[in-house]
Amino acid sequence: MPMTISEKILAAHCGRQEVKPGDLVLADVDIALGNDITAPIAIREFKEAGGKKVWDKDKVVLVPDHFTPNKDIASAEQAKILRDFSEEQGISHYYEVGKMGIEHALLPEQGVVSPGDLIIGADSHTCTYGALGAFSTGVGSTDLAGAMLTGQVWFRVPESMLFTLKGRLSRWVSGKDLILMIIGDIGVSGARYRSMEFRGETIDSLSMEARLALCNMAIEAGAKNGIIVPDGITAAYVQGRMERPAVNFESDVDAVYMKEKEYDISALEPQVAAPHLPENSKAVSAYKDVKIDQVVIGSCTNGRLEDMEEAHSILKGRKVAKGVRLVVIPATQDVFQEMAVRGLMNDLVESGAAVSTPTCGPCLGGHMGVLAEGERALATTNRNFVGRMGHPKSEVYLSNPAVAAASAVTGIISHPDEVVGKKTVAGR
């Protein structure tokens, strides 16, 4: 029977020749991930179930990234649960503050996840690793507890949807814009329970960092996973990083998709999603005089080096507009260091940016840039739900890093072309 890449990976991890959509399978996972919000519950469940030793100390990954460096006493207690458990269990992939990064930027960068893996994470954006050709999906704390105990998780094999993208990306358009456009088309539940597979000439030439941003937001369409068949770009990215060898799966030519969508993205403009759902995406030029109080550039979606370079290319030599706060959060220590080494950090500070150590922080209204009542932010993050970044009466717009940087300079939601070419705008 022909299978998709997602079906092949699931079959390979439950010892079967084939699986089909709708099958319930108990599968062996390669990596089980938790963070400072979700892992404390998993650890409690693990202990209450009589757990003594995790199934594999090298395959359980714990990253305190959401409210760290600890934002308050209660968060410090949560983070301590991870630290103590990691020490007790000898967890090899525990990342302390100072080594830590936002989990979904950190794991691919450090080579912890590989093509062909089956990965679960108690974090919805675990779907990011599909960019490497892994089957990777978000679960809750109890599923993580079960995996820590047994190394296995139950899955319903999802139907697959195929998204074929054709055309060359225009300047200032990135992986983020592709996924915002797709979510705008199919809606926040348009891929609910499904696998989203991306292919086509646009994907073939898309950088790994942009692919990671693309797959990262599959969950915002309700998907179980997002995935791209590994190719030369994948091989080049993982070479020299991976802890385990890649297993490259590909979809059969006659694999069955419950839905196929094709897009020509040649004329696609940078996208901006208005409050309060990611599906409210429109071309940036559709927004007129939308004044912003804060810009956040970072997160598991857009906190990688390429994102920082894109933002830097606009901010260098320009000033953040009066009345706007720009918070830049490199997603990992390596990104942070590279920005320092290459001089990006200095230029951003000159622009008036506040640059933070890695953290999920403001993306979920945790810390490092929480919004007051009535305030409006433009962020390179992934969700713009009610109250997501702070007060329930604040607003979040979503965009790529170039649009975010340009808008920080003008103070209103702006196309990068409106800024590039002008040396200073509304300096302070």
Next chain:
Amino acid sequence: MSYKGKCWKFGDNINTDEIIPARYLNTSDPDELAAHVMEDADAEFVKKMTAGDIIVAGPNFGCGSSREHAPIAIKAVGISCVVAESFARIFYRNAFNIGLPIFESPEAVAAIKQGDEIEVDEKKGVITVTGDGEYRATEYPEFMRQLIAAGGLMSYLKKR
């Protein structure tokens, strides 16, 4: 098992940030979480509801974050079950895994009005709206029934 209670009706795509805002996720204590359940969808919800009441919502209930704090808070505040047109997948897993009863029935949701009394018969999968009629909930797969019978994932795993 059946659940009888007053309905609190919510809209479409109720996400986990509305069910339990992240500003309260510096704890995983069920009672502390329960004090803020549904706060960003209805700030007065906890004051207005009573134990045994039922949450009714449109499609894609529980979308967004994977936080299990969402079904934990709903369960801890005393909501007996959730009836929705459909559920987001991580929330769906989490609810079964922790033993929060949930039912999918677009027809029932369309019929139920804010404040209606309803009764949900878990075994038969029938939702009775007082003064209106009966509606069927989508049947669970066999494996999910085993999870429910065991009282959640961890007790299911312990039994195996």
